[in-house]
Amino acid sequence: MVPLEYYLVVAGIIFTIGMIGVIVARNIIIIFMSIELMLNAANLAMIAFSRNLGSMGGHVMVFMIMTVAAAEAAVGLSIIIALFRNRDSANIDEVNLMKW
Amino acid sequence: MDSAIAPYLFYLFSFVVVVSGLLVVTLRDIFHCALFLILCLFSVAGIYVLLGADFIAAVQVLLYVGAIAVLMIFAIMLTAKVSGIGIKQQNEQVPIAIITTVAFVAIALYGLGKTIWNIKTDVAIPDNTTMAIGKLLMTTYVVPFEIVSVVLLAALIGAIVIARRN
């Protein structure tokens, strides 16, 4: 049986990769993908904890997080499309009408 | 899943998750990024199976791989002008990222070494997690289950309002 720590290390690595992606990416859609990576890391940690604790609460939470992620994706991508219509770019550097 | 090959599968899936995750944030062509994101999310579903979370693994494939990733590819197609090959995808905040990452990893490793986990191995999660989750959603977690529908509704209206043409 793979110990809990291994799963947590994987979750930590994905979370960190996602965090780096949000900070360094230029394209809004890539920033958004990185955020999805962070959420996946949290979900993975939650499921690993859930097995460790022998409790199903974590599974319910993950189910909710996935639903919320889908909702956020719908709203976020529609905002990106609205922005694109206004200025023909999906790069965060060019979203600079106001000081970033 | 507690068979002999489980650890090897775990290493395989973890390797794919980490490598494809790295590719998502480093590749230049945004369309390739999206494809590697799908691979990454798919491998996470594999790890869920190893953890005995069959329902969550199925939802992961349906929702993340099936819905969110496709939605992203839609967005990439609709904003196609910027998805060309060779555009540098990183901005100038790389030093900030390095500092944040080092700090975060240091704290996490420190925590990992110090924590005594509240392990209750005598309680195993049920074989059929779908039924258990269904029961929980209808009893203990009925409030969140109702509330999450409002999240979806608000997002639905919001997405329509903001993306429609005049």
Added chain:
Amino acid sequence: MSFPNVDFALLSPSLIVCITALLTMLLVPFLGEKRQVVVAHLSWIGLSIALFAVSQQIGKNATTFGGMFLGDDFSQFFSGIFIVAAMLTIFTSIDYLRRKENEHGEYYPLILFATYGMMVMASSSNLLVIFLGLEIMSVSLYVLAGFARTELKSTEAAIKYFLLGAFATGFTVFGIAFVYGVTGTFDVAGIINAAFGQSNVDTFLIIGSALLLIGFGFKVAAVPFHMWAPDAYEGAPSPITGFMSAGPKAAAFAAMLRIFSVGFGSTVPHLQTLFWIVAVATMTVGNIIALRQNNIKRMLAFSSIAHAGYILIALVVGTGEASSAAALYLLAYALTNLGAFMVIALVDSGAKHDEFTSIDTYTGLARKRPFLGLALTLFMLSLAGFPPTAGFMGKFVLFKAAVSQGFYVLIVIAVLNSLVSVFYYLRVVVKMFMTEPDGQPVEVPAVPVFLMVALAFAVAAVLLIGVYPQGWFNFAGLSILGAN
């Protein structure tokens, strides 16, 4: 396993808000383009019924759904703040949207959904439910921030608000995962028990709490997670900026007080130090950058960051008295800021785009329109913390609670910060009383009747809390004690 008991009376305030949102949303397509304003009126009527329902639940301090949904006075007090904030925002928006030629009825159901999310956040001590409430609120607000979707600034505000908000969600969820992993529960009371039960508090509980703090820090715009606030505040439609500064801030603080202050915060070491640093950094950075702003919405964004810093003092102190002081402060701040944004929205609506948000626009306003000028002066004085306004009373009780626990250095820094803030608030007041410059004068529209009612209410409330705080403070004090 059995279906939990349901106390519908306790649920009634949030249910009424949610049902109003659903009904008005269904009504939108059946109303013609010219009659979208009906939705606004139905919305505020629904909200006033919900406010009545809240008043009926005060003092009950009951729970329902097996403790998932709390109806204590703490949640009723905050629900009251959210409902009033939503009503005042709707009154401000009716004329604003018409003048900006952006009269789409979906605006009002989205405000109601956001209000519902805030009420859920304040009415649970379960991390899962708090998270879902936070998401309902956030998703609605991302859209509202970008509601003027043909305006570049508005969509930019929406995308920045969205990206940073989703980033914060990542931290919140990871934090919840760690707290759950160490304690095995999402319920704050259960978490306290589990944390106390162990001989040494786990490092991962500290990390989990810190991650939660980062997540909520983004929502209240605490330094260093404040980057989104100025842009989101500047670009969003003015009534929504007012709403964003009042409602979500109060909701996020309600959840933080519930989680950290009356919750498991005290059991986690190092957390108080972390709050101390964040509080000082937040108030100082907010006030200093606000000094340089020329756009009034941007200035109030930094002012709102600074106020978040003051309220964080309550989390440093961590006593029941400090929590009730924070509740009173949030009420005072919400009313004051909503009032200020009524005037700002009115001035802003004089132009179709957003040319009228610079502080120079306000030159001579008090001479031309004495009532508007005096009202904005009152709100600025309240934000700066002059007696006899609500802002003074909020600061007074909060600082008193901190001093009684011996946090002298913190309060000295906070008072110095308040002094700095006087400069930029008074700059607006001075401009308003100056003579109008040559060149084209700014045309401020006549005050529509609903805005007049709302403005009069805000002025009266700010003065009432300032002059007679005792009743409010008793209520706020009671409300926190109920949560313990």
